[in-house]
Amino acid sequence: MNQPELAVLDQVDVFSYLAADPLFTETQLHTLAGLADPAQVLHDVAIDEAAPLGRRYAAIEAAVQGGWSAWMQRDADARVVASVLAHGLAQDDIHNRWGLPGQFVGPTGHILVGLSAGVRDALEPLLSDRRPLEIFGSQAATLQRANKYRISDLAGYLLAQHEHVSWQDSADPAVRDDSNARLRGQREPQHR
Amino acid sequence: MTRLVSQKLPPTPVRLTLGARGSFVGAYRIIPRLKGVMMSYDLRESRGESSDPGRVNAGTSGTVGKTTLTDALYGNDAQKQAGDAAAGEKQAAAGHKTNGGNFVFSKYDAVDSDPGKDSRKTCGIDITILFTPAKAVVSDQISFVQIMKADKGGSPLLFPNEKPRATEAKDGDAGWAVDRLAGNKNADYQIGNDGKEVPGWGQIGHRKSDADVRDATLEDGVRLPRDAGQTFKVQATSFALDKTNGTYLGGVAWGYDVDAKGKMIKTPESIQSMGDPAGIQKRALERWNEQAKHPDKTKRNHDDQQPIKVP
Numbered sequence: 001m002n003q004p005e006l007a008v009l010d011q012v013d014v015f016s017y018l019a020a021d022p023l024f025t026e027t028q029l030h031t032l033a034g035l036a037d038p039a040q041v042l043h044d045v046a047i048d049e050a051a052p053l054g055r056r057y058a059a060i061e062a063a064v065q066g067g068w069s070a071w072m073q074r075d076a077d078a079r080v081v082a083s084v085l086a087h088g089l090a091q092d093d094i095h096n097r098w099g100l101p102g103q104f105v106g107p108t109g110h111i112l113v114g115l116s117a118g119v120r121d122a123l124e125p126l127l128s129d130r131r132p133l134e135i136f137g138s139q140a141a142t143l144q145r146a147n148k149y150r151i152s153d154l155a156g157y158l159l160a161q162h163e164h165v166s167w168q169d170s171a172d173p174a175v176r177d178d179s180n181a182r183l184r185g186q187r188e189p190q191h192r
Numbered sequence: 193m194t195r196l197v198s199q200k201l202p203p204t205p206v207r208l209t210l211g212a213r214g215s216f217v218g219a220y221r222i223i224p225r226l227k228g229v230m231m232s233y234d235l236r237e238s239r240g241e242s243s244d245p246g247r248v249n250a251g252t253s254g255t256v257g258k259t260t261l262t263d264a265l266y267g268n269d270a271q272k273q274a275g276d277a278a279a280g281e282k283q284a285a286a287g288h289k290t291n292g293g294n295f296v297f298s299k300y301d302a303v304d305s306d307p308g309k310d311s312r313k314t315c316g317i318d319i320t321i322l323f324t325p326a327k328a329v330v331s332d333q334i335s336f337v338q339i340m341k342a343d344k345g346g347s348p349l350l351f352p353n354e355k356p357r358a359t360e361a362k363d364g365d366a367g368w369a370v371d372r373l374a375g376n377k378n379a380d381y382q383i384g385n386d387g388k389e390v391p392g393w394g395q396i397g398h399r400k401s402d403a404d405v406r407d408a409t410l411e412d413g414v415r416l417p418r419d420a421g422q423t424f425k426v427q428a429t430s431f432a433l434d435k436t437n438g439t440y441l442g443g444v445a446w447g448y449d450v451d452a453k454g455k456m457i458k459t460p461e462s463i464q465s466m467g468d469p470a471g472i473q474k475r476a477l478e479r480w481n482e483q484a485k486h487p488d489k490t491k492r493n494h495d496d497q498q499p500i501k502v503p
Contacts, residue, residue: 016417018349020352104373106352136415136417137351137373137416141415142392142393145413146391171392
């Protein structure tokens with residue numbers, strides 16, 4: 001990371017982002033826009049396996065927020081982005097940006113769901129992650145405490161949205177687990 | 193028969209039997225205090241989720257014939273029970289009477305993950321509001337419409353789905369919005385996209401006759417992050433709406449404040465309106481309807497977002 005402009009990627013608190021405002025301020029985006037080729041530079045950061053997850057995650061968010069994300073349409077890059085985002089989901093302190101199972105897909109959830117490749121491979125490992133979601137707000141937080149959604153539920157819901165298949169929301173976690181089990185079984189044969 | 197318990201009882205759940213049918217609306221926790229009696233209402237029973245395994249599914253409808261929660265609370269025995277309570281507490285316990293009925297805050301608890309400390313923490317409110325329609329009301333469906341403003345460090349805090357419908361400075365006060373989770377098409381707080389009440393958000397009320405009354409309820413558990421050194425304020429207004437006749441039946445106000453040193457104060461509960469929403473709350477309803485017609489469906493709360501009654 002030899003361009004000083006990229007320092008803004010490390011300045012944002014990417015894992016504690018409430019999604020009430022854009023992750024990057026206008027000033028920060030302006031700084032990134034000063035790069036010779038923002039799309040290429042952010043792409044290079046996002047696919048750099050040696051870079052910290054937070055920085056790669058921030059590069060993806062910056063690319064989308066700044067309109068420099070056309071490269072994500074390439075399947076090879078989409079697979080990498082899906083993997084980085086799924087790892088980010090698993091490490092996030094706040095999950096509003098991803099969505100709430102059975103209710104809505106959040107802004108970052110939309111990035112992941114809209115990718116052309118790699119989404120199932122990225123989310124499948126999370127289908128057994130039983131850690132609770134951290135959801136803020138009014139109705140969202142109320143529903144989260146009532147239903148006790150977990151990362152596995154969010155992963156299943158997002159995967160179902162990506163594959164345009166149904167996912168059974170329920171206050172009963174066992175029903176949601178069944179939905180996730182069915183999702184696993186729907187893996188296309190060539191991907192087994 | 194209404195069975196009441198002494199306020200000398202320990203803080204363990206006790207039950208009130210409501211109505212001749214013997215069905216339960218909920219379980220009360222009556223806690224002895226220096227002055228008066230603090231009551232909180234546990235709606236798990238009304239959802240058939242009793243903490244008492246022997247009473248699972250004891251009450252599922254919340255409809256108790258002629259007897260409603262407030263009937264039970266303010267019957268003769270209850271009045272005797274509350275006789276020594278402080279005036280403010282009596283007022284809260286008696287509820288807030290509007291032109292269209294009576295609001296009771298059966299639960300109104302402040303939540304502070306790091307009480308009194310100036311730290312990055314989570315604050316919020318756990319609240320349950322019950323609305324009993326007045327005898328003049330005849331309605332098949334009574335919902336709640338909640339309009340809220342969260343202010344973080346002096347600026348409105350709005351989630352992406354709320355921004356397109358929030359009031360703006362030119363409206364007189366920026367940041368007020370109908371409180372509705374993304375993906376829901378109705379503005380009614382406790383009604384899901386299938387038209388049915390959503391467990392956890394409250395129940396739909398009605399008053400079909402003197403003998404068939406059901407309280408409308410609203411359940412909320414606000415949780416919002418507050419940063420160190422930051423002020424935070426939540427103002428909420430909750431209106432009862434007679435959907436059958438398109439009439440607002442009054443509204444109440446609640447919320448909380450966190451100062452820059454991290455001290456949280458719950459806003460005293462109060463009547464916000466005796467009938468229709470007005471002022472910035474009315475404008476927030478108009479803004480919801482504007483969002484419902486937004487040509488870019490991604491800016492709506494739901495593709496098929498439904499308009500709400502504006503008085």
